[in-house]
Amino acid sequence: xxxxxxxxxxxxxxxxxxxxxxxxxxxxxxxxxxxxxxxxxxxxxxxxxxxxxxxxxxxxxxxxxxxxxxxxxxxxxxxxxxxxxxxxxxxxxxxxxxxxxxxxxxxxxxxxxxxxxxxxxxxxxxxxxxxxxxxxxxxxxxxxxxxxxxxxxxxxxxxxxxxxxxxxxxxxxxxxxxxxxxxxxxxxxxxxxxxxxxxxxxxxxxxxxxxxxxxxxxxxxxxxxxxxxxxxxxxxxxxxxxxx
Numbered sequence: 001x002x003x004x005x006x007x008x009x010x011x012x013x014x015x016x017x018x019x020x021x022x023x024x025x026x027x028x029x030x031x032x033x034x035x036x037x038x039x040x041x042x043x044x045x046x047x048x049x050x051x052x053x054x055x056x057x058x059x060x061x062x063x064x065x066x067x068x069x070x071x072x073x074x075x076x077x078x079x080x081x082x083x084x085x086x087x088x089x090x091x092x093x094x095x096x097x098x099x100x101x102x103x104x105x106x107x108x109x110x111x112x113x114x115x116x117x118x119x120x121x122x123x124x125x126x127x128x129x130x131x132x133x134x135x136x137x138x139x140x141x142x143x144x145x146x147x148x149x150x151x152x153x154x155x156x157x158x159x160x161x162x163x164x165x166x167x168x169x170x171x172x173x174x175x176x177x178x179x180x181x182x183x184x185x186x187x188x189x190x191x192x193x194x195x196x197x198x199x200x201x202x203x204x205x206x207x208x209x210x211x212x213x214x215x216x217x218x219x220x221x222x223x224x225x226x227x228x229x230x231x232x233x234x235x236x237x238x239x240x241x242x243x244x
Contacts, residue, residue, distance in 0.1 A: 100174030164195030
């Protein structure tokens, strides 16, 4: 992959830059403009909340930035390298190697233990790089689960864990490859308030350790925990504010 050797090589460089980004969905003869001529710049180490009403384009933007979707037009520069036209396999490689994802629904394998769930990105990494020995996979997965406070739940399956614990497993899975970028789509949406606060505190800790976090939330109180808030309306960026 031509761009891979340059990506994330210099933490002083702008991490993400998008220019006149558009995303159009077609439903029959109807065109739905989910993202409209958006310009945005994100630096390494930021903690950003993307907020707005339902249908404002929050998740669409997150999925494009996370290489899970492609823009209809416009430029997407990821630490100096254009990525909007990468092949599916190149995008998958970059996601596995440099990014982590946390969703509202935990997306855990129901029959696998917490340890096995967290090992999955390391198993998939063999598709693109030299396979990681299983004992190293287990060590790294154990370390990730310890970071999120689940060292005593390694062999528990998802149905044996609370909602907050399952989200912690999902976060451990997202960070097991030491990502530079962590994307979260409504990560507290299925949690009670206590568990939600614990997850946000964990995000703040990861951010202090250097992980760039981009989080979607419709809840203003959740968004206020971020250092920077982007407000979307009808696919347009209408507010960009930093915490005081």
